[in-house]
Amino acid sequence: MKPQSSKGTRDFDLIQVSRRNYVIELLRKAFQTFSFNPLETPSFENIETLMGKYGDEGDRLIFKILRSGDFMKSVVDRSNPDIKEIADKGLRYDLTVPFARYVSQNSGKLSFPYKRYQIQPVWRADRPQKGRYREFLQCDADVVGSNSLWQEVEMIDLYSFAFKSIGLPVVINVNNRKILSGIAEVCGIANRLMEFTVALDKIDKIGEDGVISELIKKDFSIEEIDKLKPSFRLHSNVDESIYFLKDWLKGSSEGIQGIEELEFVVKRVQNPSILKLNVSLARGLNYYTGCIFEVNALNVDIGSIGGGGRYDNLTAMFGLENISGVGISFGLDRIMLCLEDLNLLPDNIIQSCDVVIIRTDENSSDDNYKIAQELRENGISVDYYPDVVKLKKQFDYAEKCGATHVIIFNKEIDQDRIKVKKLASGDHIWIDKKELLFYFLELKK
């Protein structure tokens, strides 16, 4: 059998794990700084929990898990089985829906507003591309149980804080679903909001003409498209856009509310310069109801590296009414690609061992191993080479596992001193047996 990892999945080696952990810790620190509590949920959920939350396209991309045992037994029509008949579980597609399930299930013991962060992999049965995997790590922060717009402000500040600490320059696109509804309302296409926003969302990619032809394809009339046209040109300058929108949408109370919400938020964030009001931003996940966010890295063409927004009714699907939430997500895998592309990762973050004990003589084995035990007990990372073999082999090994030092001790020849060699320079020093631990503890400081 040929060894091969499954489509759209990857293995991470020493360097990659070290780098990922480095960024994950920065994110965790950011979440904690904003007072979110950790939560972990199972990798799979009941299929009903997942289905119908992400739109038709989302349902298709959920990894379904076959029923245990004879999974065809419960199928009524074998020529056309329903998905729920043969699969009763699915791998989580995002972290927001499992979170909503958790909140609904545990509403009695949670005090609201409840803030949690969650760093776990999610799975999508998508066709892989660069920056698009079938298993990837999401890092989410959500707060539920309050309608306060201060939470939108905090979410944007959290984004700024986190990306600043990571050192990745980004732009945060913001919009509000209510503005999109308002536009649809004043243009008389309220019943076709989704079709309109899906087309508008592509404007950065296909341009104004592309959006128009897309709308024509979807049977929008020329008059309707003419009315919608101002939305194609709203970009960048936040104040001007808000001023214009207030006039344009004055016939829609929902639209006006959306603008006011947006205005409240953009006026209060700590670093408004990384915000971009982007009326074309729609986001496909259909549970969003208010503010929506999407983060893009500057100077890297890889799609969004984060997204989120306000959802008013997500827990209602699980029976818990009147719980509004806001959440944001960091796409770790894409963030890593950006950092690698832009060469922004420090090179001193590899988590490797401090010292390899080189074996030259079986008679010294016990003494060598005692050295390893003593160092380990004091927090030094030690690799004890298991065999007495050629030095070249042992040195190569030490080099490869990233050790900074090797120790050579032969009790017959060396007696009470130990040779400590720095791998990078090749320099060596002799250290008295009693001083060895002190030497490495000093290095660690």
Add this chain to the structure above:
RNA sequence: GUGGUUGUAGCUCAGUUGGUUAGAGCGCCUGAUUGUGGUUCAGGAGGUCGUGGGUUCGAGACCCAUCUUCCACCCCA
């Protein structure tokens, strides 16, 4: 899910209009040399040419299928 693309030693790739025992560099292993590794030298292992069919006297090269890769849609982190 639709359309296209890729696949030769561990890695990066050569391989001429289909024609004998499929090559290189790097890496790996062994030995020598270097005052106990990183240099240099010599030798060696390793590929049913992604997989399965087909065309042909003959296929790594052509055809079909399938898997994988990357790209564009779709959608998204």
